[in-house]
Amino acid sequence: MIANILSIAGSDPSGGAGIQADLKAFSARGTYGMAAMTALTAQNTQGVTGVHEVPSAFVAEQIAAIFDDISVSAIKIGMIANANIAVTIADSLRHHVEVPVVLDPVMVAKGGHRLLPEDAVEALKDHLLPLAALLTPNLPEAAALLDEEVASDREAMIAQGKALRGLGAQAVLMKGGHLEGEDCPDLLVSAEGHQWLEGARIDTENTHGTGCTLSSAIAAEIGKGTALSEAVSIAKDYVAGAIAASDALSVGSGHGPTHHFHALWP
Template sequence: MVPIALTIAGSDSGGGAGIQADLKSFSALGVYGASVITALTAQNTRSVRGIEAVSPAMIAAQMAAVFDDLAVRAVKLGMLGGAGAIAAVAAGLSGCAVPVVLDPVMVAKSGDRLLPQEALAALRSLLLPMATVLTPNLPEAADLLGCAPAGSEAEMGEQGQALRALGPQAVLMKGGHGAGADCVDLLITAEGITRLSAPRQVTRNTHGTGCTLSAAIAAGLAQGLALPEAVGRAHGYLQGAIAAADGLGVGSGQGPVHHFHAVWADG
């Protein structure tokens, strides 16, 4: 049977992030993707023009329909939009014994806020304890902790440990917002810290990088990989998707990464 992963996230009408990026990542890595849509966004590579939330009841109904029929092996959580959606997702995952990858989507690449400040408490109390791995970028980690973004690897490690103390089994601190020639991510688990580094690529086409990485981790977990192996493979996959992004030519703003860089033939 093909491994199945479920993404619970918002829809990106431009196709570069959210549900669309997750399903592309699942498919590129050999996993069947199911989806629960939490919000509709009207957006393109330049801006988010509108957001319409899906009701908590409909989110719960989608989750129940998927879990009643499909043998889901991993869940990825992305944009949830508000406290009501967070509560519905937490209730739907209660008693669900599969790995959960939580990408705390708060602000779009364009700078538009996707999670109200008042929903942070619900995210911390209800979903962080359910996470197999939490995957914040530096601003998201700071938002969750109520502090300034980390300015060094040492501070990244400290903030990752502080986030892990809030309940997730592991934290992947993403260094894409950092400075320097290399982009460094830190995977923080009970066993210690694993450093993942890659040369920082110069491109404006990085829309959906966070969604893509967390979905790729979920795909690996659905296929039975241990977390360090799933994170390592996802890291390499994302680097390839970023390297090939300029070849897509999608949109006139911050374009998407190339999810099918290893699948599509050249040209």
């Protein structure tokens, strides 16, 4: 059977990030995508100009409607918008602890707009991190969660990955795109130890929604029954291909989106 994957996240009307990117990634990875919306944003490739938060009770109603009718194979959580929504999501998912959760701690948009207030960061740490089979922060997000300086080398990435596991996540994928240099290494920290996933840096401005896409591709692979380490590796290769093919798209004048269907479209 085809796996059903649920995204709980915010909307991006330009289609490059948020639930729109999640649904594209789910489909590209051969799964059926669903979405419960936490916020509407007004944004494009140049930045975010507005956020309209969905009432937390309605977020809970969306999640309940899915689980009342549909078998869910995996969940991806993205933008949570505020502390009440974070707590509401956690309360909703405690009834479904058998479903693996990939948590992408979306805090700041590509253009610099802050998407998560301080009290919501604390709610994420207290209520959502313990539910996460995998946490997927970039280096600034990892530093913010730990209240530390941003990691600038591999040793610091290892230390912060282990510290984030200590906060309750079963595994952590430290995304190394913010490191300086020609390489773009990611680090998976789990109960089995740590594993480096190497990758070359791709010279393009079209990186809008890469974090959303990566976490969704991982959730899709986990939902299909792929082991965590292999799921992360497959998803990283998929996103690298999507970034490399992004120049085939002509979307906006800022940070354009990745090409989610690069392997499927002629």
